[in-house]
């Protein structure tokens with residue numbers, strides 16, 4: 485349902501790109517074209533007012549926001565009504581595209597910047613996404629609250645922090661047996677090398693590292709799966725800002 489005026493949605497070319505890219509990912513996005521078109525319109529509308537995302541052209545938004553987010557679906561982790569956290573969601577990525585295509589997921593999108601959370605709240609409302617909620621807060625604080633600590637089956641994060649930092653922020657949110665996915669660019673080896681002992685400290689272990697190429701642009705991406713093997717010790721995450729200033733590796 486639309487509320488108020490907004491610019492045009494995706495052009496015919498944008499829709500064709502989205503369908504083609506979806507196909508390359510093994511997805512039929514036809515039933516979701518309208519939702520992505522509305523999300524694009526909202527991003528365009530908001531970009532005139534606040535600095536939500538650096539991406540502007542329609543092709544960039546389709547490929548680097550929508551399709552990049554949907555690469556998550558290459559992993560067999562999204563069946564059923566799982567509770568999913570998108571940490572550092574910004575303007576709603578990867579969480580909103582994931583929720584559009586897998587509506588049965590129960591999604592919480594968190595960001596430390598209030599204006600970004602306000603945008604995501606509005607997108608959830610306009611797109612009519614049931615079972616999605618935007619939350620303003622820092623991972624270091626929320627991960628210590630009942631209702632969030634060890635309360636998610638899945639967690640995702642794109643472009644939030646290096647893996648050493650991200651592990652400390654994501655793993656406390658996961659229930660034992662759960663999995664987090666860190667979305668990374670072309671180079672991941674250097675970040676992976678020192679990770680295993682840190683993961684062990686946090687009750688985690690390294691799962692699959694899936695190398696893939698972004699549809700249409702061909703850019704290299706990596707999906708790094710962090711598995712929750714045991715409860716995270718209560719010392720983690722440390723106080724706000726400490727994981728970033730003094731990474732565990």
Ligand SMILES: C[S@@+](CC[C@H](N)C(=O)[O-])C[C@H]1O[C@@H](n2cnc3c(N)ncnc32)[C@H](O)[C@@H]1O
Nearest residue numbers: 572573574577595596597621622623642643644
């Ligand atoms: C570069 S943006 C990426 C946004 C989005 N995930 C994307 O890929 O387009 C990083 C976001 O993470 C948020 N962030 C960074 N550290 C955070 C923390 N400790 N808790 C919550 N949000 C955090 C920032 O506010 C920012 O919006």
